Amino acid sequence: MTLEAESRHSLYLAHRSALVDYAARILGSREAAEDIVQEAYLRFAPGKTPGESARQGLAYLYRIVRNLSFDVLKRRKIEYRGHAEDPPFWTIPQAADNPEQTVMFSDEVRVAAAALDALPSEIRIAVEMYRFGGHTLEGVADHLGISVATAHRHVRTAMVKIATALDRKNA
Structure with a gap:
């Protein structure tokens, strides 16, 4: 091992525990932090910048850990994005009435359809877009x-009219 590689290795070993703590705060998992710190060492060890100070090397090591941690968080977010939504209602088995x-x-x-049909077209379109079409009020x-x-x-007017019509039907 060269003198520079040995210096990098001893810098890593001296600060390994603090690096794991740093990554664990970002990731929320000590196990994932251990993996990140090991990966950071593999990227840090073969350093090609001769004559850098220990302080610069430590800052570089922390930056590698931080960037790798954020990469893991991004990957988790992308993977979770597809699983976050509930399945469509029509895929869930329904109890037979x-x-x-x-x-x-x-x-x-x-009764609800008749109440909708009795509304002015602008109100009916608004409620259909918002409640059934999934549009925002801004849309x-x-x-x-x-x-x-x-x-x-x-x-709100349409929902009140529909609720009133359903109450009359059930009364």
């Missing part, structure tokens, strides 16, 4: 050329 529940649900759907407002407050008022 008895015939009476099916008829009652169908009646409620008919609804942009589409209809109205303010966000008006879009919110349209959605």
